[in-house]
Amino acid sequence: MKILLVFDFDNTIIDDNSDTWIVQCAPEKKLPIELQDSYEKGFWTEFMGRVFKYLGDEGVREDEMKRAVTSMPFTLGMVELLNFIRKNKDKFDCIIISDSNSVFIDWVLEATSFHDVFDKVFTNPAAFDSNGHLTVENYHAHSCSRCPKNLCKNVVLVEFIDKQSQQGVNYTRIVYIGDGGNDVCPVTFLKKSDVAMPRKGYTLQKTLSRMSQNLEPMESSVVVWSSGVEIISHLQFLIKE
Numbered sequence: 643m644k645i646l647l648v649f650d651f652d653n654t655i656i657d658d659n660s661d662t663w664i665v666q667c668a669p670e671k672k673l674p675i676e677l678q679d680s681y682e683k684g685f686w687t688e689f690m691g692r693v694f695k696y697l698g699d700e701g702v703r704e705d706e707m708k709r710a711v712t713s714m715p716f717t718l719g720m721v722e723l724l725n726f727i728r729k730n731k732d733k734f735d736c737i738i739i740s741d742s743n744s745v746f747i748d749w750v751l752e753a754t755s756f757h758d759v760f761d762k763v764f765t766n767p768a769a770f771d772s773n774g775h776l777t778v779e780n781y782h783a784h785s786c787s788r789c790p791k792n793l794c795k796n797v798v799l800v801e802f803i804d805k806q807s808q809q810g811v812n813y814t815r816i817v818y819i820g821d822g823g824n825d826v827c828p829v830t831f832l833k834k835s836d837v838a839m840p841r842k843g844y845t846l847q848k849t850l851s852r853m854s855q856n857l858e859p860m861e862s863s864v865v866v867w868s869s870g871v872e873i874i875s876h877l878q879f880l881i882k883e
């Protein structure tokens with residue numbers, strides 16, 4: 643049986659947020675105030691839809707956006723980590739669950755030739771329409787009250803595990819690597835043998851440490867990381883067990 647590695651994308655694989663990074667394509671590298679202020683909590687995908695429409699209306703073309711997105715830096719040690727996983731694909735299945743979008747993630751994985759490392763990418767579906775506007779849709783509808791309307795990463799993870807298990811694929815443990823507030827929901831459902839790996843100094847890690855101070859129960863172990871190289875060390879330890 644393999645280990646399942648679950649990756650977040652923004653601020654985990656890449657060292658920035660692709661949705662805010664893309665704003666550098668806008669005139670003067672910023673959004674008009676009315677657009678900036680139009681974000682409503684929980685409705686990020688709708689907001690990004692308006693941002694992409696604005697960029698399209700301003701004449702920002704696909705190749706320009708692609709150049710910007712593929713220039714985002716990887717997080718420290720991530721290239722080493724993804725190469726390590728590729729070399730050990732017999733021991734790991736690997737998925738991305740991200741609130742970015744399918745176009746951005748495809749661009750990055752294609753530019754860096756890391757598509758083959760990931761078995762599946764779950765994210766908001768995006769495409770360019772006939773006007774050259776990037777359009778993005780909610781990944782799904784769900785009823786989790788803790789998560790934004792477009793995506794509950796826990797629902798995605800549970801559905802994936804169930805589907806795999808129906809096909810006879812079971813995992814010894816899940817290792818969840820992320821940084822953000824939308825990684826809290828899936829991480830709190832991890833089981834005793836699983837490992838939550840929050841990025842040091844980011845929202846997920848701060849939330850988990852607050853929860854442990856409040857003695858809120860969590861089953862999985864927690865291993866904090868700053869570099870992908872530290873994640874490699876922990877994975878080496880897990881596969882030796």
Ligand SMILES: [Mg+2]
Pocket residue numbers: 650651652653654820821822
């Ligand atoms: Mg993130």
Ligand SMILES: [Zn+2]
Pocket residue numbers: 786787788789794795796797827828
């Ligand atoms: Zn949720």
